[in-house]
Structure formats: structure tokens, C-alpha cells
Amino acid sequence: MSGWTSLMPMETFEPPGVESFDLPPLIPGVPWFDKYMLMALVSVVLILAFWLTMARKNALVPSRGQFVGEAAYSFVRNTLGRDMIGHDFKKYLPFLIAIFSFVLVNNLWGIFPLTLLPTASHVGWAYGLAGLVWVLYNAIGIKKFGPIGYLRHVTIPPGVPTWMFPLIIPLEFLSNILVRPLTLSLRLFANMFAGHLLVLVFVLGGEYLLLHSEPLVNKVAGVFSLIFSMAIFGLEIFVQILQAYIFTVLTAQYISSATAEEH
Template sequence: MLHPLAAASDSSGGFQGPSITEFFPQGLLFVGTPFEINRIMLARFFATIILVLIFVLGTRKMKLVPGRFQSVVELGLGFVRSSVANDILGKKDGRRFLPLLTTVFFMVLFFNLTGVIGGINIAGTSLIGVPAILAIVAYVAFIYAGVKKHPGKFFRNALVPPGVPWPLYIIVTPIEFVSTFVLRPITLTLRLLMNMIVGHLLLVLFFGATSFFFFESHNLFALFGIGTLAFGFVFTLFEMFVGFLQAYVFSLLTAVYVQLALNDEH
């Protein structure tokens, strides 16, 4: 996998933009086995270790008057509790599903941010595996909440909504099945995946072009490198914002799906 700051040129000396092969780096350990580890897996391991350390150290010896580090951890936890769990599900149900929503939010956030960390430069969510697993977790939580709250009626009311003239069920039921039980996990997966892919490709494009203009172009063309470097810096900040936004949206939609399953109409 090419580092974004590496020279981006082909054999003829021209500029070569990023490609989808960026997301299939060579294996580093256990190559050729089901346990092969590449740079994306290392990014995931790194994000997981940092995330665990932050919460272990931030909550191990909590004080009534928190220090700066504890305050930051509490701020993050409080954001998920107030802006996602309680805001969508209410205090009672929000407390029940808070561990799930907190895990989803911070996992997506930290995996996303590896894409802007020097030396890693690729998001842990930029391959379909992690987004798909998280979408399945959200899907299972949705089914669990609905079946537990409305045993025997959840699937019936989801597929056969009351108040619809019975001949229309021939059309409505397949639509409800596809939209509720098929498209939700797919769209949840693709929304996160596509944002991370596009963000990575843009960063590689700008920083690769910067390297090309500075080190391989001649005369005044090198000045274009200043512009691509500036755009690269701006898009790095934007990618950090997108990483946070996608974590918020993913956890928010998970809470929304759970709330729909708990709705009394089911």
C-alpha cells in the first residue's frame, strides 16, 4: 500500500493517482493463512489498544472532582448518553442500551481516525468487514428489542402494518420486509464504508500530488504542490470531522432502529 506522502508516479514519470488497490495491502504476518495481518488489521489493533487504555486509565480511579483526563473521558461518555441514548430512547431504555451505543460510537470513531494518523494512514473501517459486523450488531439489537418488547407481534406488525386494506398487503408486505429487514443493515454498512473509502482516496490524491509536484515536477509546476498540500491539510481536518460524524450517525441510527422496535405500534 502506498503511503500518502510517497512519490506518486508511474514508470514514465507521470502522476499516478490512487486506486482501489490501496485497500488491499500486502500481508505482514501469517501471510496465506486465515489469520493474515496487514496494515488495516494493524490499524484496528492499534485503535483497539488505545481505546481500551483510555477507558481503563480514565475510569480506574475516578474522583469526585475529576482531573483533566477523567473529565475528557466523562465528556465523551456523557455525549453518547445525552445526545444518542437518552435523546432517542429516553432515560429508561437509554440506560439499557447505553453500553451498546457507547461501544459502537467509540469503536467507529477510533477506527475512523486511524485514517489521519501518520504511519497508519488508513481507516480501520475502510474494508467491509468491520462496518458489516457493526451493522449486524445493530440489526440484532433491533430484532432483540422488538421481540422482547412485543413477543409474538413484532414481526407481524412490522410486515403487516395495521390499518392497511387487505389487498394492498400483497404490495406492502414485501416492501416492508425489504426496507426493514434487508436494506437497513446494508445501508448502515455502505454509508460508513463509502465515506471512509472516499476520504482515504482524497487524502492519498492530495498528498501524493504534493510529493509529485515538489520532487518530480520541474520549474514553476512545483508551486502547484503548495496548493495540493494546503488542500491535503484542509481535507485532513475535514476527514477528522467526517470520522466523528460517521460515528455519531452510526450510533444514532442504531438507537433509532431500537426505538422503532420498542414503539408501541409494534
């Protein structure tokens, strides 16, 4: 055991953990303005610039940039809007485009050299996005059915016998009103947090083994750790795009269920 310890002198290595995501404010005395807030604000500017630029370019033969914009718009419009919500999807399309763009860009901050941190890896941002979706689909349902009618709509599925109401109503209320925003936020947060933490472990651990450890076996392990971290970065790109898609799909599904004539 002592021989193994001499090969792996890790007592000075501090592994990353939850505290690695607690960032100091960028402006002294302004605790809310941290790196997460800066990335979110920059993402809003980038998203507005992208879509405004795409809206101005309406050439009959699209350029590469226009093709990208039209492809992104068609994807959200057809796959996430029309197919999930139905014939009334157009009124919700701006929100779906905005939420998909915001989640996607803020997830992709995790792969850029100057940021290397997804915004949603801080749980507060995931809660905020899910809370916004929760307010929207419940407000839509209340507007359509009224407060009492919407409550019946989300708690009493059609065809359920009356004698099962005492069991079904609490379960449906928990599922549709309380659990949805929690699962929506925690799914996004957990994937962004776990992915970034995994990258930190392999990058920081590999750097320590390669540069701050003496045994040759440790240095070789450090090289492999850094190489493997690049593979994780590639996987992270896929997960970040997928989570933006899933978040928007579920948003569209919740809007659809809130407005459907039959629950």
C-alpha cells in the same frame, strides 16, 4: 495540445485507486492479519484502557481526564441513548458506548502519521459492524414480540388499511430487514473510502508534481496540492467524528424502532 502535455508529464504517475486499499498481510501465511486488523485490535486496547481509567477516577472535583470521560459518557448516554431509545435505554447503553468508541477511534486512524488509513475504508469492516447492529436490534425485537409478532411489528405499520398489505408488507420488510444494514455499512464505508482516496490523490499527486516534474508551473501546483491536502485532513476529522455519531444514532434508532410498542 502537445504544449500542454509537455507542461504536465504525468505518464509515469500512477494515481491511487481501489487497489491502494488492498494491503498485504503483516505476518506471512496469515492473510487475515493485515493493517486493518492491527488497527482494530489496538483500538480495542485503547478504548478499554480509556474507559477503565475513567471508571476508576471518581473525584468530586474532576481532573481534565475525568472531565473528558464524563463528557463522552454523558453525550452517549443522554444524546444517543436516552433521547433516541427512551426509558429502557440503560440496558443498551454499554453497546452504544462500545460501538461509538470503536467507530470513532478506527475512523481517526486516518489522520495519524503512522496509520493514515481509517479501518472502515475497507468495506468488510463496515459490513461487519452493520451486521452486528442488525443481529442486535432484530434479536431484541424477537425477544420482545416473538418471531411472528416481530415480523408483524416491522412490516405492518399501525393504521394501514388491510387492502394495502400486499404493497406495504414487502416494502417494509425490505426497508427494515434488508436495506438498513446495507445503508448503514455503505454510508460509513463510502465516507471513509472517499475521504482517504481524496487525501491520497492530493498528497501523492502533489509529491509527484513537486519532486518528479520539471516545469515550474507543475512544482507550484504541487505545493498548492500539498497545502490543500492539509485542509482536506481537517475536513476529514470532522467527517470521521460525524460518521461515528451518525452510525451510533442510527443504531439507537433501530433499537428504538425494534422495541417500540407502535411501529
